[in-house]
Amino acid sequence: MTISVYVPRDSGALAVGAEAVANAILAQAAERGIRVELIRNGSRGLYWLEPLVEVQTPQGRVAYGPVDRDAVPGLFAADFLRGGAHPLCQGLTEEIPYLKAQQRLTFRRVGLTDPLSLDDYRAHEGYRGLARALEMTPAEIVAAVTESGLRGRGGAAFPTGIKWNTVLxxxxxIKYIVCNADEGDSGTFSDRMVMEGDPYLLIEGMTLAGLAVGAEQGYLYLRSEYPHAEAILDEAIARAEAAGYLGDDLRGSGKRFHLEVRRAAGAYVCGEETALLESLEGKRGQVRAKPPLPAIQGLFQRPTVVNNVISLASVPAILDKGPAFYRDYGMGRSRGTLPIQLTGNIRRGGLVELGFGVSLKELLYDYGGGTASGRPIKAVQVGGPLGAYLPADQFDIPLDYEAFIAAQGTVGHGGIVVFDDTADMAHMARHAMAFCAVESCGKCTPCRIGSTRGVELLDRIIAERDKGADVAQVALLRELCDTLLNGSLCALGGMTPFPVLSALDHFPADFGLVAETAHA
Amino acid sequence: MPANTNNIERSNSLVETIVESHRHRPGALLPVLHEIQASFGFIPKDAVTPIADGLNLSRAEVHGVISFYHDFRYVPGPSVRVCMGEACQSMGSAALLESAKALFGDGVEPVYCVGNCACAPNVEIAHAYHGRMSPAKLTSLLAREVAA
Incomplete structure (x- = not known):
């Protein structure tokens, strides 16, 4: 009998040795004359256990992790192919509390299936949304997305249905669908996991967007730091075309949708939708002034839907199960689920998909288990490098777009970076300004020049902080932040003050300030 | 120097072939630059004119795009990149950057996020990512790289 063994091909797992583990399993099996079928799945998102090896048993899939190459002979000796006991055994994968407690809608298949198998995709509810959509009018598809309450998961949280309706x-x-897969925020990898672990989901989501607005061409703008995702997407697109899920006649409906991957070139600002469109057109990735909105004049001046990977990947389930099913998750005006990424100095880092409303405290301690270093958490940064640094007394905030805006922060793309009490927040504030200086597209003055002046100010503040803060320099820094906040063309300059000001407000001592003078 | 002339001719014809294979595509410049860089390891300065001619752009436009994006360069890129995204910084990537520079000097550059933030800190060596790095692990990996 052949035994199915799963070793992820997810690039996160590969970066911690999954390839060597896969090879060692094949070599040991050959040596022992055992037939194994090795399936290269996506990651379950339990990254502290990667490389996570799973074995199919009659009771279900049994997980072992983190496995390194040297542990493989021991696993065979422990009869892991029948779920045998071993110090690395985590029990049944589906029963691991971190995974079991989640509400996986978008990530339902990621890690479960063979990413490139269309049969696997269809066997796990794939392409049911497309089957529904092919019997609907464009306006009905748009209405379903609007009713679901889905908002853009890239960070701006704009209602997806309203955007689609504008393009419709x-x-x-000629209209276009553009997928923003330029996932540049530190602390985020959910787009990557979907693309590497369930590529047909994204392809189906983009196809649905095309049907909804009458677009026949899609571009997937993928960051160059994701070569594994690119290879998987290229292969998945070719297979989908061969099976009639892309091309000139979608499943015999007479409708068309073509899709191609375009590789980005390492500019963070191209995650901003208008800079992304300029880049797709083959130009420098400089931000455009709005209006006109991309929905009216986008790629090559045509009406264009620009959506993040997770937004598009959320749509198939909405069409398959109906908008109410999706809308029933979440809180307030934040409907559905959010794939949250727990990262940085955290004991159990990974992907947690839950309805909106979960508190930071639950995520950081119940799921994350506190810091990896074992020291107290000093701060978390939510929503990428432009997100605010929040101190421990704000960990009761629920993950909700409006609640984070009220706390001068942003949910962004759902990334959470944890720092322990050794972190120097003045240094992190300086890093935010320096990052903005490196990545500024140069179009508007506050961002282009302000970021460099911000680095200089913070260098002066940091140099003097042991003697007590230079209050005049801090006041100047606050004024500069005000200029960036209100005078920048896009979110890069407009939000760089969030990490800077939140660090100043919540961690004044790191700047040499006593609490009262922080707001001087 | 006939050998050198041959090389230049060969690289010119490679550039022209690449441009020709993409010129029908809308927004062809980035795919062209990526393929040239993959072939040569960098963008040869001499390639700017044939790219501009082939795509009906000015040389200034082509140079403008090459100089805008971090990926494109006129000289070979670094062999080692250390992730300096916030998540990797929270796990000590600043110390890693120092270790890497001590071993590799100018061949080391920062990169801002490789998307493996739950297994921080990360480094990239010869286009492969390595997570959960420490200065000691990095030193032994780089020593292997130098030997190779």
Whole structure:
């Protein structure tokens, strides 16, 4: 009998040795004359256990992790192919509390299936949304997305259905779907996991967007730091075309949708939608002034839907199960689920998909288990490098777009970076300004020049902080932040003050300030 | 120097072939630059004119794009990149950057996020990512790289 063994091909797992583990399993099996079928799945998102090896048993899949190459002979000796006991055994994968407690809608298949198997995809509810959509009018598809309450998961949280409706109603024969897969925020990898672990989900989501607005061409703008995702997407697109899920006649409906991957070139600002469109057109990735909105004049001046990977990947389930199913998760105006990424100095880092409303405290301690270093958490940064640094007394905030705006923060793309009490927040504030200086597209003055002046100010503050803060320099820094906040063309300059000001407000001592003078 | 002339001719014809294979695509410049860089390891300065001619752009436009994006360069890129995203910094990537520079000097650059933030800190060596890095692990990996 052949035994199925799963070793992820996810690039996170590969970076901690999954390839060597896969090879060692094949070599040991050959040596022992055992037939194994090695399946290279996506990651379950339990990254502290990667490389996570799973074995199919009659009771279900049994997990072992973190496995390194040298542990493989011992696993065979412990009869892991029948779920044998071993110090690395985590029991049945589905019963691991971290995974079991989640509400996986978008990530339902990631890690479970063979990412490139269309049969696997269809056997696990794949392409059911497309089957529904092919019997609906464009307006009905848009209405379903609007009713679901889905908001853009890239960070801006704009209602997806409203954006689609604008493109649907925009005049013109040629329209485009653009997927923003330029996932540049530190602390995020959910887009990557979907692309590497369930590529047909994204392809189906983009196809649905095309049907909804009348677009026949899609571009997937993928960051160059994700070569594994690119290879998997290229292969998945070719297989989907061969099976009639992409091309000139979608499943015999006579409708068309073509899709191609375009590799980005390492500019963070191209995650901003108008800079992304300029880049797709083959130009420098400089931000455009809005209006016109991309929905009216986007790629090559045509009406264009620009959506993040997770937004598009959320749509198939909405069409398959109906908008109410999705809308029933979440809180307030934040409907559905959010794939949250627990990262940085955290004991159990990984992917946690839950309805909106979960508190930071639950995520950091119940799921994350506190810091990896074992020291107290000093701060977390939510929503990428432009997100605020929050101190421990704010960990009761629920993950909700409005609650985070009220706390001068952003949910962003759902990344959470944890820092222990050794972190120097003045240094992190300086890093935010330096990052903005490196990545600024140069179009607007506050961002281009302000970021460099911000680095200089913070260098002066840090140099003097042991003697007590230079209050005049801090006041100047606050004024500069005000200029960036209100005078920048896009979120890069407009939000760089969030990490800077939150560090100043919540961790004044790191700047040599006593609490009262922090707001001087 | 006939050998050198041959090399230049060969690289010119490679550039022209690459441009020709993409010129029908809308927004062809980035795919062209990526393929040239993959072939040569960098963008040869002499390639700017044939790219501009082939895509009906000015040389200034082509140079402008090459100089805008971090990925494109006129000289070979670094062999080692250390992730300096916030998640990797929270796990000590600043110390890693120092260790890498001590071993590799100018061949080391920072990169801002490789998307493996739950297994921080990360480094990239010869286009492969390595997570959960420590200065000691990095030193032994780099020593292997130098020997190779």
């Amino acid at each position: 109603e925009a005049p013109g024969d």
